[in-house]
Amino acid sequence: MPFDNENVHNAAAILAAGTSLAGPQKSPLNDGVPFVVVPEGYKVEHLFERDESPARATGVVKLRDANSFITYFNRQKRTESLIYASLDPAKILGVIDDHLAYDDALSGDHSAKGANWRAYRVEFAVPASREWKTWTGKDRQPMTQLELAELIEDNLPDIVSPDGSTMLSVALNFEASKEGNFVSATRLQDGSTNFVWKEDVNATGNKIAMPSQITLSIPVFENGAPYSVDARIKYRVQNGTLKIWYELVRPHKVLEAAFRAIWSQIEDQTATKILLGSPE
Incomplete structure (x- = not known):
C-alpha cells in the first residue's frame, strides 16, 4: 500500500x-x-x-438521640430531603438526597424527572430505656414471691403507687416468707390480696397484703420523659405453690405516645413533615 x-x-x-x-x-x-x-x-x-x-456525599450517619438527629439533618438538608419513621422497631430515618419533586426536576437539569441517589442518610434508631426493657421483659411471666420481691426492691424508684415505703414492706415480707409454706390467699374489700405463709403447722400465719395494681412512672426511650404505666397483679396457686406476676395495661399505647412525642419534636425543629414508612 x-x-x-x-x-x-x-x-x-x-x-x-x-x-x-x-x-x-x-x-x-x-x-x-x-x-x-x-x-x-x-x-x-x-x-x-x-x-x-x-x-457526591454518601453513607449512613447513625445517631443516639433526637437532638443529635435534628442538628445533623438541619446541617445537611436540601429541598429534596425527607424524613421517614417506623415504630416496630422504633426508628427515624432522614434521606438527604431523596428523589426530587416532579416540578422541581423539570426546572433543573434532571433528565430522569426527579430521580436521585438516595445514598446519603442519617439514622436515629430510637433506643428503649433500661426501665422499659426491665418491666416489659418480665411482663406476664410467673415468678416466685422471692423473685417478685427482688424485682420490686431493685426497681423501687419506678413504682409511684402504692408509695415506696408500702412496696418496700411488701418486698421485705415476701423475702421473709421464703422459708415458709404458702397456706392461702384471700381477696380483701379494697381489692388487695392477703397471702399467708407458715413456717410449720403450729406457727402463726405470716400475712402479706399485696395491692391488686401498681403504677409505674418510667421513660420509654433513653433520656426520654417518664410515662405512667399501670400493672395489674395476678396470681395462681397450683399444688400448694404460689406463682405471682404482673400484667402491664396497654403498654403499646404508652410506646406509641412516647414515639409520637419524639416524632413531633423532630418535625417541629427540622421544619420537615415526617412520612410513616421507610424508603427501600
Missing part, C-alpha cells in the same frame, strides 16, 4: 486516539472515579490519585 498523505493522516489520528486513552480518564458518572483503558493481557495498575473531595 502506498504511503501517501491520507495514510499518514489516518495513522496520526489512530495514534492520537490511543494516546488520549493512555492516561487516566475522568469518569462521566457522578461518582467521579478516574480510570484507564488497559488492553487485554496487560497488568492493571490501580489509580490512587483522586479528586480532593468526592463528587
Whole structure:
C-alpha cells in the first residue's frame, strides 16, 4: 500500500486516539472515579490519585438521640430531603438526597424527572430505656414471691403507687416468707390480696397484703420523659405453690405516645413533615 498523505493522516489520528486513552480518564458518572483503558493481557495498575473531595456525599450517619438527629439533618438538608419513621422497631430515618419533586426536576437539569441517589442518610434508631426493657421483659411471666420481691426492691424508684415505703414492706415480707409454706390467699374489700405463709403447722400465719395494681412512672426511650404505666397483679396457686406476676395495661399505647412525642419534636425543629414508612 502506498504511503501517501491520507495514510499518514489516518495513522496520526489512530495514534492520537490511543494516546488520549493512555492516561487516566475522568469518569462521566457522578461518582467521579478516574480510570484507564488497559488492553487485554496487560497488568492493571490501580489509580490512587483522586479528586480532593468526592463528587457526591454518601453513607449512613447513625445517631443516639433526637437532638443529635435534628442538628445533623438541619446541617445537611436540601429541598429534596425527607424524613421517614417506623415504630416496630422504633426508628427515624432522614434521606438527604431523596428523589426530587416532579416540578422541581423539570426546572433543573434532571433528565430522569426527579430521580436521585438516595445514598446519603442519617439514622436515629430510637433506643428503649433500661426501665422499659426491665418491666416489659418480665411482663406476664410467673415468678416466685422471692423473685417478685427482688424485682420490686431493685426497681423501687419506678413504682409511684402504692408509695415506696408500702412496696418496700411488701418486698421485705415476701423475702421473709421464703422459708415458709404458702397456706392461702384471700381477696380483701379494697381489692388487695392477703397471702399467708407458715413456717410449720403450729406457727402463726405470716400475712402479706399485696395491692391488686401498681403504677409505674418510667421513660420509654433513653433520656426520654417518664410515662405512667399501670400493672395489674395476678396470681395462681397450683399444688400448694404460689406463682405471682404482673400484667402491664396497654403498654403499646404508652410506646406509641412516647414515639409520637419524639416524632413531633423532630418535625417541629427540622421544619420537615415526617412520612410513616421507610424508603427501600
